[in-house]
Amino acid sequence: MAVLLTILTDPRDPTPRRTLALPPNTSILKSAHAASIEITATCGGRGRCTSCRVKFVAGTIPPPTIMDEIQLGNDLVREGYRLSCQCVPSEAVTVQVAPPLEERAFQILGAGPGVVGMGRVTLDSGIRKQVVKVSLPREEHHQISDLEQLAAALGVTPTDVGLAVLQGLPAALRDDPAGVTVTTFAPPGGRGSERVVAVERGDTAGMKFGLAVDIGTTSVVSTLIELDSGEQLASVSSLNPQAVFGGDLMSRIAFAQFDPGNLRKLHTRIIGLLNRHIEEACRQSGVLAKWIYKVVVVGNTCMHHVLLGIDPSYVGLAPYAPVMRHPLTLAARELFLKVNPEARVCLLPIVAGFVGADAVAVALATRMDDSPDIRVAVDIGTNGEVLLGSREHLWACSAPAGPALEGAQIRHGMRAALGAIDRVAIENGDLVLHTIGDAAAQGICGSGLIDAIAVLLDAGAIDWTGLIDLDHADRLPLPLRSRMMKRGDERAVILARPGESGAGQEIVLTQDDVRQVQLCKGAIASGAAMLQRIAGVPDDKVAELMLAGGFGNYLSIRSALRIGLIPALPEPRIRYVGNAALLGAQLALLSEIERDRAERIARGIEHVSLAAHPDFQDVFVDCMNFPRA
Numbered sequence: 001m002a003v004l005l006t007i008l009t010d011p012r013d014p015t016p017r018r019t020l021a022l023p024p025n026t027s028i029l030k031s032a033h034a035a036s037i038e039i040t041a042t043c044g045g046r047g048r049c050t051s052c053r054v055k056f057v058a059g060t061i062p063p064p065t066i067m068d069e070i071q072l073g074n075d076l077v078r079e080g081y082r083l084s085c086q087c088v089p090s091e092a093v094t095v096q097v098a099p100p101l102e103e104r105a106f107q108i109l110g111a112g113p114g115v116v117g118m119g120r121v122t123l124d125s126g127i128r129k130q131v132v133k134v135s136l137p138r139e140e141h142h143q144i145s146d147l148e149q150l151a152a153a154l155g156v157t158p159t160d161v162g163l164a165v166l167q168g169l170p171a172a173l174r175d176d177p178a179g180v181t182v183t184t185f186a187p188p189g190g191r192g193s194e195r196v197v198a199v200e201r202g203d204t205a206g207m208k209f210g211l212a213v214d215i216g217t218t219s220v221v222s223t224l225i226e227l228d229s230g231e232q233l234a235s236v237s238s239l240n241p242q243a244v245f246g247g248d249l250m251s252r253i254a255f256a257q258f259d260p261g262n263l264r265k266l267h268t269r270i271i272g273l274l275n276r277h278i279e280e281a282c283r284q285s286g287v288l289a290k291w292i293y294k295v296v297v298v299g300n301t302c303m304h305h306v307l308l309g310i311d312p313s314y315v316g317l318a319p320y321a322p323v324m325r326h327p328l329t330l331a332a333r334e335l336f337l338k339v340n341p342e343a344r345v346c347l348l349p350i351v352a353g354f355v356g357a358d359a360v361a362v363a364l365a366t367r368m369d370d371s372p373d374i375r376v377a378v379d380i381g382t383n384g385e386v387l388l389g390s391r392e393h394l395w396a397c398s399a400p401a402g403p404a405l406e407g408a409q410i411r412h413g414m415r416a417a418l419g420a421i422d423r424v425a426i427e428n429g430d431l432v433l434h435t436i437g438d439a440a441a442q443g444i445c446g447s448g449l450i451d452a453i454a455v456l457l458d459a460g461a462i463d464w465t466g467l468i469d470l471d472h473a474d475r476l477p478l479p480l481r482s483r484m485m486k487r488g489d490e491r492a493v494i495l496a497r498p499g500e501s502g503a504g505q506e507i508v509l510t511q512d513d514v515r516q517v518q519l520c521k522g523a524i525a526s527g528a529a530m531l532q533r534i535a536g537v538p539d540d541k542v543a544e545l546m547l548a549g550g551f552g553n554y555l556s557i558r559s560a561l562r563i564g565l566i567p568a569l570p571e572p573r574i575r576y577v578g579n580a581a582l583l584g585a586q587l588a589l590l591s592e593i594e595r596d597r598a599e600r601i602a603r604g605i606e607h608v609s610l611a612a613h614p615d616f617q618d619v620f621v622d623c624m625n626f627p628r629a
């Protein structure tokens with residue numbers, strides 16, 4: 001029999017209290033999602049994170065599951081917290097959804113200086129505007145259409161006219177005696193016919209804008225750009241709202257797998273977000289959305305498929321085949337994007353199931369395809385990618401770091417938001433913490449985790465295998481030693497006691513947290529090591545290591561080297577390149593030659609499937625360990 005479940009949602013929600021009939025054997029998370037109540041499920045409901053936690057405020061609290069105890073710890077379990085994905089109440093209860101993290105303060109790497117700063121880029125977006133005076137049809141006997149009159153005024157017969165243009169044509173031609181502005185899009189090199197994108201009354205020739213979008217697993221960034229000058233007018237970034245249904249790609253694919261309803265949820269969430277970005281970018285810049293005539297989108301293969309409403313199920317199953325790899329151009333109205341309805345939405349090509357258009361955009365932006373020297377680009381993210389090569393040849397592989405560096409699956413992990421510990425050092429024998437915004441410490445984010453492990457390795461508190469080394473703690477300075485502990489079977493280091501750095505509760509780094517970071521850094525480091533091995537490129541032949549992505553710019557290169565997250569190159573040969581995927585999208589937006597180049601790059605990249613390689617297991621295990629001091 002169904003039991004009544006009352007959910008108190010976030011206070012910002014317009015319907016803060018919802019009561020549902022919970023079917024037998026159904027988890028709180030599952031029935032909340034079925035009723036469109038937002039509960040974040042970063043691990044996709046597998047009991048491997050804490051994002052879906054709820055607090056019981058009325059009714060009998062069910063006994064904790066083993067996953068409750070592991071993920072939440074004894075204190076939270078005692079306070080009545082449970083993982084909603086694991087919890088199946090058998091009588092009427094009321095639960096409070098744990099308030100989401102403060103999104104306003106998230107560090108999402110935005111647009112950077114953009115294409116204008118790159119030089120040597122020919123700006124030719126393919127969008128042209130022309131003001132013409134069109135004579136209206138007059139003859140009744142030898143009839144001629146509005147479109148034919150327009151063609152006569154243009155001097156060419158357009159072969160491809162969008163439906164929305166035809167729908168608006170009679171009014172546009174008759175509304176303004178001064179003439180109309182015709183906007184066309186023509187890919188270079190005669191790849192397709194010239195398409196009429198808009199016919200607007202009056203002279204709007206000076207209004208020509210485009211949008212470059214990078215859809216990441218965790219965050220989404222959009223920039224609004226003036227197409228003739230390349231000037232960035234606005235930049236908007238947000239967390240990817242699909243993360244509620246799974247923090248990493250495999251959880252997201254599992255959610256969508258073979259269930260069209262779930263795929264539709266993911267699809268509508270990303271379209272809704274892009275429309276909010278468009279609205280916000282237009283508000284910031286004063287540009288009208290109808291003047292946005294071209295949009296370029298990059299993202300990994302799963303994000304690409306979901307944006308198009310394509311089932312990504314088979315991307316998650318061996319042999320991980322994408323549904324399509326070629327570049328695609330379609331009309332904005334087909335995706336319900338609220339820019340000009342006939343605006344060209346261009347998706348860059350894909351290399352493989354787990355090496356997407358974002359990797360192609362990174363190669364384009366970093367000019368790896370033009371480099372005489374061998375360079376490596378590491379795009380650090382939930383679904384990371386590694387590229388290696390030069391103009392001779394490019395290799396790429398995926399490096400699924402997972403969401404640990406985003407704070408998921410870490411006891412006191414959080415995203416890089418206000419109050420997150422983002423820097424850790426040791427001074428006078430004790431830990432010194434820095435928090436984002438100098439706010440009271442709430443938890444620890446990825447850059448803080450990497451720093452913490454690096455300094456604890458240096459101090460000898462963690463050994464090269466990743467073990468929190470309690471047996472030799474007597475060698476540590478007293479303040480640090482007093483932070484090392486074993487509770488039950490669990491080893492941990494207390495990063496902040498209540499009151500330290502304003503922490504309201506103890507913040508610890510557990511043995512399991514260290515293992516999660518090892519898995520994550522093992523994925524990235526083994527990706528780079530395998531590509532180097534396959535390409536026969538030792539460290540001393542790598543001219544440059546580029547750290548890209550939304551996360552890359554916030555971590556300390558020294559700490560990343562110390563924990564072995566990246567190849568052991570001298571620091572001067574390592575540099576941040578910012579959000580290179582977004583920069584690649586901007587290049588393709590502003591230059592059809594660059595968009596063509598992206599296609600050539602994608603065709604030339606050799607995808608390396610690491611799991612299938614006989615050396616991979618050994619390399620991965622090796623990369624899980626920390627470099628010895």
Ligand code: FES
Binds near residue numbers: 052053085086
């Ligand atoms: S533990 Fe429930 S969604 Fe991750």
